[in-house]
Each structure stands twice: as C-alpha cells, then as structure tokens.
Amino acid sequence: MSRNYTNIDRAISFFDKLLKNNNKNTCSTYFRSNPAEDLLDSSLSDSEKKHSAGLMRVNHAGEIAAQALYKAQAMVARDAYIRQEMRQSADEEQDHLYWCESRIHELGSHTSIFEPVWATGSFAIGLFAGSFGDKWNLGFLAETEHQVVEHLNEHLSQLPVNDHRSRAIVEQMKIDEAAHAALAENAGAYELPQTAKKLMNLTSLVMKKTAYYW
Numbered sequence: 001m002s003r004n005y006t007n008i009d010r011a012i013s014f015f016d017k018l019l020k021n022n023n024k025n026t027c028s029t030y031f032r033s034n035p036a037e038d039l040l041d042s043s044l045s046d047s048e049k050k051h052s053a054g055l056m057r058v059n060h061a062g063e064i065a066a067q068a069l070y071k072a073q074a075m076v077a078r079d080a081y082i083r084q085e086m087r088q089s090a091d092e093e094q095d096h097l098y099w100c101e102s103r104i105h106e107l108g109s110h111t112s113i114f115e116p117v118w119a120t121g122s123f124a125i126g127l128f129a130g131s132f133g134d135k136w137n138l139g140f141l142a143e144t145e146h147q148v149v150e151h152l153n154e155h156l157s158q159l160p161v162n163d164h165r166s167r168a169i170v171e172q173m174k175i176d177e178a179a180h181a182a183l184a185e186n187a188g189a190y191e192l193p194q195t196a197k198k199l200m201n202l203t204s205l206v207m208k209k210t211a212y213y214w
C-alpha cells in the first residue's frame with residue numbers, strides 16, 4: 001500500500017514539475033557541469049542557428065520522454081535493485097535535459113510545445129513495457145538507449161561543424177546513453193523482438209519530425 005502511494009507521489013511530482021516548467025531542480029544525484037561550458041560560442045548563420053535549435057529541441061524532447069519512460073519503468077519494476085538503477089538513469093537524464101535546454105535558449109529558440117504529449121505518451125509506454133517483467137523492462141531500456149545512440153550519431157553528422165557547444169553536449173550524451181544500455185544489459189536485459197524494435201523506431205520518428213519544428 002505504502003509503495004503505491006510513493007509511486008503515485010513520484011508520478012505526480014514528475015508531471016507537476018514538467019507542467020510548471022520547473023525541471024531545473026537539483027534532484028539529480030550528481031548534477032554534472034555542462035560539457036559546453038568551457039567552449040567559445042561559434043559564429044553561426046541564422047539558418048545554422050535555426051537548424052541547430054531544431055536538432056537540440058528534438059534531443060530535449062527525447063530527454064523528456066526518457067525521464068518519463070524510466071520513471072514509469074521504475075514504478076513497475078519488481079526487483080529493488082533494478083528499480084533503483086532505473087531511477088538512477090532517470091536522474092542522469094536530468095543533466096541532459098538541462099544541457100539541451102540551455103543550448104536551445106542560447107540559440108534563441110524554445111523547447112517543444114508538445115512536451116506534455118511526449119511525457120504522457122512515454123510514461124504510458126514505460127508502464128506497458130514494465131508490465132512484462134523486469135528482464136523485458138530492461139530490454140526495452142537497453143533498446144531505447146541503443147536507438148538514442150544511433151540517433152545522436154545522426155545528429156552529429158547533421159549539426160553545423162562549427163557548432164562546438166551543441167556538439168560537445170551531444171557527444172557527452174552519446175557516451176552516457178551507451179553506458180545506460182550497458183547497465184541494463186549487464187543486469188540481464190532480454191533482447192526485444194525485431195517487430196518491437198521497429199515499432200519503437202517508428203514512434204520516435206514521429207517525435208523527432210514534430211519536435212524539430214515545434
């Protein structure tokens with residue numbers, strides 16, 4: 001009974017922060033500094049700035065989705081260690097969220113207007129994935145992270161070469177996401193069927209296409 005109360009409490013707190021646009025708290029356990037902070041801002045043309053902002057908005061939307069996903073997955077995970085690992089991963093995504101958001105603002109743009117949609121949809125998907133048991137839950141997390149790494153590689157090839165600040169953030173995110181995937185795999189993640197992988201790819205494609213503009 002008390003666990004349900006705690007879970008509901010966590011879910012309410014997550015959505016409350018999101019709706020108040022108050023994600024800049026310090027609930028991340030180690031709150032790392034921005035990898036772009038020591039880099040000089042490069043001179044970008046207006047169209048380059050717009051393009052970079054679109055890509056970083058997609059990444060920010062992805063981080064909102066990742067947090068919602070992991071928080072929901074942690075809520076339904078049966079094993080206490082796995083639950084803790086998922087909460088830890090969700091916390092680590094918090095850093096990515098801040099870095100992306102601050103870069104978007106530096107580029108003179110805004111985060112996605114569909115944030116509540118990405119969060120709610122991902123939360124529901126996280127609960128669904130978790131309902132199949134811990135090993136599938138971990139498998140879903142690992143596959144998500146593998147797809148994110150692939151997506152970040154694409155962004156590195158699309159970001160303007162002289163946008164050093166955005167690139168530094170994406171590079172660090174890529175390292176972290178690969179580590180999250182390895183963590184899930186080491187904890188015994190099952191490999192998802194190809195159909196599930198394709199479906200996940202398709203779902204993220206909708207978010208990527210939309211968040212680039214809005």
Ligand SMILES: [Fe+2]
Pocket residue numbers: 063066092093096173177
């Ligand atoms: Fe992330």
Ligand SMILES: [Fe+2]
Pocket residue numbers: 066089093145176177180
């Ligand atoms: Fe991650």
